[in-house]
Each structure stands twice: as structure tokens, then as C-alpha cells.
Amino acid sequence: MNRIDPTRLSLPEEVFYPGPDNLEIPTLLYKPKNFDPDKKYPVIVRLHGHPGQWNHSFQLMWQYFIQKGFVLIAPNPRGSRGFGQGFHDLHIADYGGTEFKDVMNVLNYLEKQPYVDMTRKATWGGSGGGYMSLLIATQAPRSFQAQVIRAPVSSWKLLAIDRFGGSGRAWTATRTPRRERSEFGGSYSEIPEEYRQRSPLNFVEQVEVPQLLFHGLRDSAVSPRQSQVWVKRMIELGKQDLIDYVEYPDEDHGLRRYRKTVRDRLLRMERFLKRHLRLDTD
DSSP: OOOOOOOGOOOOOOEEEEEETEEEEEEEEEETOOOTSSSOOOEEEOOOHHHHHHHOOOOHHHHHHHHTTTTEEOOOOOOOOSHHHHHHHHHTTTTTTTHHHHHHHHHHHHTTTTTEEEEEEEEEEEEEHHHHHHHHHHHHSSSSEEEEEEOOOHHHHHHHHHHHHHHTOOOOOSSHHHHHHHHSSOOTTTTTHHHHHHOOOOOOGOOOOOOOEEEEEOOSSSSHHHHHHHHHHHHHHHHHGGGEEETTOOOOTSSSSSSHHHHHHHHHHHHHHHHHTTTOOO
């Protein structure tokens, strides 16, 4: 595995593309330092957690893959922080709805860029970005050729149970997970069908894209059960060849506690992307 060359770090361009209702989606676009506009580059669409945002902070793992010859694009769909309260609140009672369309519209933008190889596209997302990854896999299964996923939500019902139904925790009509009440418009007990429709676990039959899935067993934000039930369902449906699953026993939600974890993830990601995106990297 090569080191990151500090003389070849890439700075992002701020670009915008329209969402389904023509709302401008603020986005960061990274190109390799030795970018050649006449070449075709594989692309990674980076999906952030929720709520969150992509900004100009340094991202070591991003730079590693950009130096390997990737274009990387990081959209901030509605519901992202840092773009005003109104922009953030557009996702309320619609989590996984229109913001999913915001993310998918990045493909229209990329298709217009002559240097992007649209046959070599991958998503990379964790937590809320992992949830978005599973939405893409089940609702737009042929849109990408590979997905790297960390600690996703696959079932909102299970998440509500894990967070508030466990030993020592109270479950009442008004004390359901705060975020879910806001983003779905009610608790699971009030609108169970909405939770079912927004849970990718119920639509695994649609998955066609290869996935590399990571989860830390000490994750207190999103239980490892979310990944485990996803993998179990994939195997039940005969899709085991589409899933590579890795658990880290002593890691938490971010999978950054130990240097060896970051190194292992980078190595696995590089091998996975090289195989599924037909890369020729050093």
C-alpha cells in the first residue's frame, strides 16, 4: 500500500447541480493532481452521514483514492447542515425521499463531464450515507458498479427497538427516537408502513450491485445488527457473491479508533474497487 504524497493533495471545486425540483445542490468535486481532461476517470460518489455536511476539511482516505486516479464528488443533498435552517428542514418527514433524488441527480451532472467514465462508478458512504447506499442498491440497482458501505441503517424498525426498546430504556408513544420522529413525521408505532417503505431490508430482492460492508461491533450509534440482518437476507436470497462483509470487534461507529483499522479498510477498499471497476492501479 502506497503512502499519500503531500505534494499531490487535491483541492475541491465547488459545483452545483439541480435536484428534482431545481433546488441547487452544493457539491465538492475533486480531481487528481495530474488531471488530464482528455482521459476517462472512474468516479466515487461520497455520501455523508445524517445530519451532516461535506466541507473543505482534510479527508485522508479521500486523498488516497484521488491519488490512485479517481475523480471524487461529494454532494450535500437537502437535509445537510451548514446551508441554512431552511435547507436542512427540507428533509423533515421525508428522510430517504427527495434527498435520495438529490443524490441520484448527481449522475446527470457526471454524465455531462467528458472526463468521467460512467461505466466505472462507485458509492462510498457510512451511517446515514450507508443508509443512502442501501436505498440506491434497492431503488436504483443498476446505477453503480460497486458500493463501499459503513455502518448503515437497513431497518428503521430495528433501529427504534435497539435504541429505545433495550433493557433499561423506556418506550412510550412520545419517547421514540427523536431523530426518527422528526425525519419520518412520527414514531414507528404511529406510522409503521412509512418505516417499512423507507427500510431497504424489505427490498433486498432488488440488489444487483457488489457491496463491501464494514461495521464495528462496539458501534453504539447504529447497532451491528443492521448490517448482520442485511447480510443474512442477502445470503438467503442467493446473493452472497455480491456482499463482502467485515466486522471489527473493537471498533465503534467511525471505524477510526486504530490505525490498523484504517489501513485494513483502505487495503480492502482498493482491492474491491480494483476488481469491480476494472482498475489498473499501483
